[in-house]
Amino acid sequence: MIRVRKRPTREPTIALINIVFLMLVFFMVAGTLAQPMDGDLSLVRTEDLEGRAPPDALVVHDDGRLSYRGEDIDSVASFFDRLDEANRTEVRLVPDRDLSAETLVAVAAELRGSGAERVFVVTERGLE
Template sequence: MIRARKRSAREPTIALINIVFLMLVFFMVAGTLAQPMDGDLSLVRTKDLDGRAPPNALVVHEDGRLSYRGESVDSAVGFLARLDEAERTELRLVPDRDLPAERLVMLAAELRAAGAQKVLVVTERGLE
């Protein structure tokens, strides 16, 4: 009688596929997918800042109304005429979130045409 050879248990390929998949996920997470920032750069922390508009900013409401330090302003050009030369160098706008972008761009163009040297738009940003 000839003895039957025992079949060796085959390695399951599913386990090998799982290991390769896990290694792929590990290297994707651990690897750098984007260029790193400069090592000596430290970002500004805005998490604890107060969410109020700066006191020297022109506030633009959703419906297009303008206000400055809580008082209503008739027009952007009239507002700019009240400022002295030093205040015209850097003018801050605080737009409402729901203000149409076209209105904001038109207002900034009006201010630049009226003599504002730099118009800055103040926004809320959370980068963590």
């Protein structure tokens, strides 16, 4: 009697890798992540605009100094005294770029402690 040798079964991992790779290439070619902008559209240039804080915002300078509407103020409490009742629940905070994170968090916590329900940090946003 002759024994029949069993062939070792190989897993088809190469075929699976090829299928996944082909699917990847297909979706890269067929799909887009975002709709392209219209070709004749030209965006507004903002590089020459003067950056200004919103008029109702508390500005925190890099040395921790506070100002409101162009005038230096002593504390968050004096800022709250100048606000009318409608603007006390939502407060805008404009930090300097070089302000430390600890100071920013401390001022925001003091605003929340004074009665602000929401504190918005105003930042610069650009499109490149």
